[in-house]
Amino acid sequence: MGNIIWLCSYPKSGNTWLRLFLCELLYPHNSNQPFYLDPIPTATTRSLLDHYADVELSDLTDHEVRELRPLLYEELSSKAGETVFLKLHDACSRTPTGKPLISQNATKGMVYIVRNPLDIVASYAFHLNKTIDEAIAKMNEQESIASAKDKLNPQIPYLLGSWSYHVQSWLENDYAIPVFVLKYEDLFAEPVNWFSKVLNFAHLQCTEDEIIRAIEATDFQKLKEEEDQNPFPEKHINAPRFFRKGQVQNWREELSSQQVNRIISDHGKMMKKLGYL
Amino acid sequence: MAEETKRFYYYANGVYLDSCMKFPELTPAYPSSEKTVVKIEFGQTPEKLENLKAKGVRFQAAPNEFLLPIDDVATFWVKNGDHIIIQPEPRVNESEIRVFFLASAMGALAHQRRQFPLHASAIMYNGKAILFSGDSGVGKSTLAGLFHKKGYQVITDDISIIDKEKNTGQLLIEPGYIQLKLWEDTMNSLHIGKKEGVLLRPGLKKYGYPISSIPKKPLEIQAIYALSVYPGKEILVRPLEGWEKFRHIKKRTFRQKLVDPMGYTEPHYRLLEDICQSLPAFQLQRPFEEGYTTFVEFVENHFQTNQ
Numbered sequence: 001m002g003n004i005i006w007l008c009s010y011p012k013s014g015n016t017w018l019r020l021f022l023c024e025l026l027y028p029h030n031s032n033q034p035f036y037l038d039p040i041p042t043a044t045t046r047s048l049l050d051h052y053a054d055v056e057l058s059d060l061t062d063h064e065v066r067e068l069r070p071l072l073y074e075e076l077s078s079k080a081g082e083t084v085f086l087k088l089h090d091a092c093s094r095t096p097t098g099k100p101l102i103s104q105n106a107t108k109g110m111v112y113i114v115r116n117p118l119d120i121v122a123s124y125a126f127h128l129n130k131t132i133d134e135a136i137a138k139m140n141e142q143e144s145i146a147s148a149k150d151k152l153n154p155q156i157p158y159l160l161g162s163w164s165y166h167v168q169s170w171l172e173n174d175y176a177i178p179v180f181v182l183k184y185e186d187l188f189a190e191p192v193n194w195f196s197k198v199l200n201f202a203h204l205q206c207t208e209d210e211i212i213r214a215i216e217a218t219d220f221q222k223l224k225e226e227e228d229q230n231p232f233p234e235k236h237i238n239a240p241r242f243f244r245k246g247q248v249q250n251w252r253e254e255l256s257s258q259q260v261n262r263i264i265s266d267h268g269k270m271m272k273k274l275g276y277l
Numbered sequence: 278m279a280e281e282t283k284r285f286y287y288y289a290n291g292v293y294l295d296s297c298m299k300f301p302e303l304t305p306a307y308p309s310s311e312k313t314v315v316k317i318e319f320g321q322t323p324e325k326l327e328n329l330k331a332k333g334v335r336f337q338a339a340p341n342e343f344l345l346p347i348d349d350v351a352t353f354w355v356k357n358g359d360h361i362i363i364q365p366e367p368r369v370n371e372s373e374i375r376v377f378f379l380a381s382a383m384g385a386l387a388h389q390r391r392q393f394p395l396h397a398s399a400i401m402y403n404g405k406a407i408l409f410s411g412d413s414g415v416g417k418s419t420l421a422g423l424f425h426k427k428g429y430q431v432i433t434d435d436i437s438i439i440d441k442e443k444n445t446g447q448l449l450i451e452p453g454y455i456q457l458k459l460w461e462d463t464m465n466s467l468h469i470g471k472k473e474g475v476l477l478r479p480g481l482k483k484y485g486y487p488i489s490s491i492p493k494k495p496l497e498i499q500a501i502y503a504l505s506v507y508p509g510k511e512i513l514v515r516p517l518e519g520w521e522k523f524r525h526i527k528k529r530t531f532r533q534k535l536v537d538p539m540g541y542t543e544p545h546y547r548l549l550e551d552i553c554q555s556l557p558a559f560q561l562q563r564p565f566e567e568g569y570t571t572f573v574e575f576v577e578n579h580f581q582t583n584q
Contacts, residue, residue, distance in 0.1 A: 046412070046413050046414050047412035047413055047414075050412075050413055051534075052333065052334060053334060053335070054333045054334055054335040054336040054345060054381065054532075055335065055345075055347065055377060055380070055381055056380060056413055057413070058413055058414070058460075058483065059376050059377065059380065059477070059478070059481070059483075060481075061478065061479075061480035061481050062480070063480065064348070068334070071334045072334060075333060075334050151460045151461065151462040151463070151482075152413065152414045152460050152463075153414055154412065154413075154414040154415070154506075231507060231508040231509040232508060233507065233508065234508075235508040235565075237508075237565040237566065242508075
């Protein structure tokens, strides 16, 4: 077993909230530093992977990078020597020669955060600065690749897939790694309870007071106000801002009935499985 | 593969190279007696280094030794700061060997020669060097390319080799390679046709774009700009001092993890301290949305007013 606990999700599902909470709780830092996320980087950050690859990833082909990634995470896990968290947006996949993207040697476990796609859509459209219809189409692209292959982005390209594919790929994966499924809606309704469960899953001990303090420090309204003063570092290039509403069931006000029907037609099967229908 | 008997001579990163392989990316030069000559040869490389002190996903490091196998390309064995042995894989294209040689093998060589390899591009302004350091993907080569288009001389586009002049103790940057490594989208934005560059590796949309000349001698350094992109609206620049400056330069050291196992901890940190004490550094943040034209003008204005 390795040291990495993956915080995995489809975009706009609450991953950043979980990361901010964990950073606030577990990693002491200067309270004046806005959006402290340094201890939990994204697993596809080029500079992070360059450090473990011993060559520049930009000198490798996409095929070579995909083949190399599992080894880089094993190296990161072994050098860390203790539990580390990494954010992941990849769908579950294998390398060109069939190795799992994340191996048991690298992995302690995975927290998979899932959110009602009806609520994701408006947030995702805002994030990409696209229309809701375009976001619905994007969420149904089976071969969706995030980041570009033909230019040098700070994030390497990775397979995102459709929303249904993403969820299914991790919840039914054959990697034999422990997966803790965290629903955004549960976290929203009972943050102390569900953040505590995440900490238990990671075998980390914290008092309820500490958890409450971290929840208060990463309250959505506070983050929004903070973003009015300081730009959020992971904001999409085209988006006006990162933190939007963060609500549950907001789709009832934001989507037309045709749009709702289209999402249900695309993802109904998985939504039923998760209790969203 | 090149004929083993034929030799090629170059000067780059403060050393003369006596090579078994042709390097179109390097400035041809015959060795002078003052500088060390690094011998580059094809040969057998070990599977494992004898006094192994550290290993990673690919590399192995031991005192004064570095070994790096690259699948389907070659293994590079860098020894004692004056010898590089290359064991090519069958049927490999020499251009692919050169990609990894010029970055990883030459970077390890710099450490062995007690130089300071910084992840930075550099251009010449008024006879001095301006360095742009930062993570991969932040725009170091693009900036070098843009300044090249504006008529500035490029000193290096990826790794800046900083050296201490023996007699005066002054910190200098050594001239690098006569090539910019540019992605296809950058070539397009710089209005450089694909035919003007050479595809570096099959399957990679990255080109080697030859530049006519680089400075012939080491240059004094005016400033280091720590480059990053951020989601704000304004271009931001501010001096880096103290711990922040030290942390940035340490983090951007090329393959810093080789320093301890190859046995150079003390001289390396002395040089790092010298750099932090002697060279001005600025944090330079480019907004995501900001076009490069305005940015280049801003930067140019900044280094002109901070001479």
